Amino acid sequence: MLLSCGKKVLLLAFCLSIALLSPSLHASNKIRFIRAYNNKYVYLRDVARYYGMKCYVWKGMVTLSSKYTKVLFYPQKKAAAVNGTKIILSFAPFVRGNDCFISSKDFLSTIDPILRRGALTKHTLRTIMIDPGHGGKDNGGKGVYAKEKSLALQIGRRVGQMLQRKGYRVVITRNSDRYLTLGQRTDLARKYSADLFVSIHTNIAANKAVDGIETFCLAPAGTASTHSKKTVWKTSSGNSFDKNNMNIAFQVQQSLINRTKADDRGVKRARFFVLRNASCPAILIECGFLSNKSEENKLRSTWYQNLIAKSIVEGILRYHSRIVSSK
Numbered sequence: 001m002l003l004s005c006g007k008k009v010l011l012l013a014f015c016l017s018i019a020l021l022s023p024s025l026h027a028s029n030k031i032r033f034i035r036a037y038n039n040k041y042v043y044l045r046d047v048a049r050y051y052g053m054k055c056y057v058w059k060g061m062v063t064l065s066s067k068y069t070k071v072l073f074y075p076q077k078k079a080a081a082v083n084g085t086k087i088i089l090s091f092a093p094f095v096r097g098n099d100c101f102i103s104s105k106d107f108l109s110t111i112d113p114i115l116r117r118g119a120l121t122k123h124t125l126r127t128i129m130i131d132p133g134h135g136g137k138d139n140g141g142k143g144v145y146a147k148e149k150s151l152a153l154q155i156g157r158r159v160g161q162m163l164q165r166k167g168y169r170v171v172i173t174r175n176s177d178r179y180l181t182l183g184q185r186t187d188l189a190r191k192y193s194a195d196l197f198v199s200i201h202t203n204i205a206a207n208k209a210v211d212g213i214e215t216f217c218l219a220p221a222g223t224a225s226t227h228s229k230k231t232v233w234k235t236s237s238g239n240s241f242d243k244n245n246m247n248i249a250f251q252v253q254q255s256l257i258n259r260t261k262a263d264d265r266g267v268k269r270a271r272f273f274v275l276r277n278a279s280c281p282a283i284l285i286e287c288g289f290l291s292n293k294s295e296e297n298k299l300r301s302t303w304y305q306n307l308i309a310k311s312i313v314e315g316i317l318r319y320h321s322r323i324v325s326s327k
């Protein structure tokens with residue numbers, strides 16, 4: 001069934017030096033690409049070889065695996081997983097004949113920054129800006145008991161205190177129930193020369209059964225936001241932190257899901273103002289749904305807020321270890 005899509009695909013196969021895709025990759029390792037669906041796609045088996053991984057198709061999944069890493073792709077679906085953590089690709093992979101393809105944008109902006117430290121820009125990580133969402137006249141989402149603005153502040157303060165204990169310089173965009181525009185938040189990050197921007201929110205949905213955690217980073221140029229109806233935003237740019245944005249989002253989401261066992265809604269892309277205008281790598285975390293009774297109760301509790309904060313800090317520490325190592 002998976003092979004049937006091949007007819008729709010106009011294939012123009014090119015053999016391309018990997019150096020053309022990414023100057024930092026080794027020139028002798030060829031990753032071929034094709035054009036399909038008005039886009040450029042790369043052979044997954046070439047990608048696997050590049051990372052020294054095995055590539056095989058089983059039960060409708062395409063798996064790339066090595067001793068420590070397993071990446072799962074589901075043809076025709078944007079959801080993928082790296083070591084059990086969900087990531088939402090910009091374009092769905094597809095199978096044709098014996099080969100599976102992922103978009104070159106997903107390879108370079110999503111997979112490579114997670115699998116290869118060398119893909120990341122090294123930078124100082126000393127000042128971290130914590131941004132509790134909403135505040136003042138802007139309540140954000142509302143549950144039965146809790147308001148998003150209050151929970152975001154409580155969790156943000158906990159994250160800030162834990163980071164300070166780890167030796168970071170922490171700045172918080174608001175430390176009280178006051179209103180700030182989105183522009184004021186990114187201006188503060190610039191003013192304090194933040195090295196990392198972490199915006200904290202909670203979610204809400206019409207369906208009260210929906211729960212779980214998701215982490216957003218900026219959609220790279222030429223890709224749509226995860227929840228956008230448009231297929232491609234050709235004119236919208238990403239930023240110079242695209243790869244680092246992806247890695248910090250992945251580390252934080254993985255840590256959050258591993259520790260809280262919440263439903264994994266994945267690492268997603270968006271063009272939220274604070275992500276678009278951040279002067280440093282930036283993420284926005286949706287810590288859970290206030291519209292879900294049990295998740296609201298957890299989010300109001302001290303133990304769960306501490307668990308969320310600890311997970312976010314752990315994700316930041318993991319990211320930090322990756323941007324100082326050149327391996």
Ligand SMILES: [Zn+2]
Nearest residue numbers: 133140201202
């Ligand atoms: Zn919010």
